[in-house]
Amino acid sequence: ANRPDGELPLKGLAVLVTAGPTQEPLDPVRFLTNHSTGKMGYALAEQARDLGAQVTLVSGPVALDAPYGVDVVDVTTARDMFDAVTNRFADTDITVMAAAVGDFRPVEQARDKIKKNGRSGIELELTSNPDILAWAGEHKRPDQTLCGFAMETRDLEANAAKKLNGKHCDMLVANNLRTPGAGFAADTNVVTVLTPGETADRPSIERWSKMGKDALAKRILVKLAAMRADGER
Ligand code: CTP
Ligand code: CA
Secondary structure, three states: OOOOOOOOOOOOOEEEEEEOEOOEEEEOOEEEOOOOOOHHHHHHHHHHHHOOOEEEEEEOOOOOOOOOOOEEEEOOOHHHHHHHHHHHHHHOOEEEEOOEOOOEEEOOOOOOOOOOOOOOOOOOOEEEOOOHHHHHHHHOOOOOEEEEEEEEOOOHHHHHHHHHHHOOOOEEEEEEOOOOOOOOOOOEEOOEEEEEEEEOOEEEEEEOOOEEHHHHHHHHHHHHHHHHHOOOO
């Protein structure tokens, strides 16, 4: 991955990574979340550091240790994550969004614990959260590189192509939750990597075989660095 001159491929670059799930509180004791463990995002942050970048990791609540040499910003809700990213985005060269951001949050957060009170059920009203990746796609300068992730359960390439174009990404890394070795808590992943093609409706598609999340993180970052060097981004 090192350049022929021996210089690290991300030397001198500021890399921002989002990782983990978000939590959306319902009341003081309960929240909505998802199965993300943060492994992919933490692997990206560590590999970016090892490739020479100055790394900021915006992390939802996870059980992983803060990587050494990485500036970790802990957040809880999608709106916290949005604020943390949007405040830092202008100073970032490469942004990789691996977080599993909650799409919706409860409209109201109860001040006190919600009680059963003999009720047979309750209805939850949800409202949408800001889309951080879409915001970054709208605000990025030509010198900035943006990579998103996509988790799908069907129609992987069609859904991922929509996200690549719709959120103005330079790269989108997609995986199917149901592929063996690609799940949430796994140490491996099986991904399809999309980059803008000649025309918007025809992205370039690479199908990468199963590999460890560290190796995958490195390969993603090296590809992003190569795209920048080639002026593709
Ligand atoms: N993402 C984000 N902010 C959100 C939702 C998603 O930044 N509020 C980012 C994720 O970090 C990921 C990408 O967008 O890089 C795709 O996330 P995904 O959940 O697969 O796609 P969505 O656009 O939310 O669409 P859907 O969940 O309906 O498939
Ligand atoms: Ca989503």
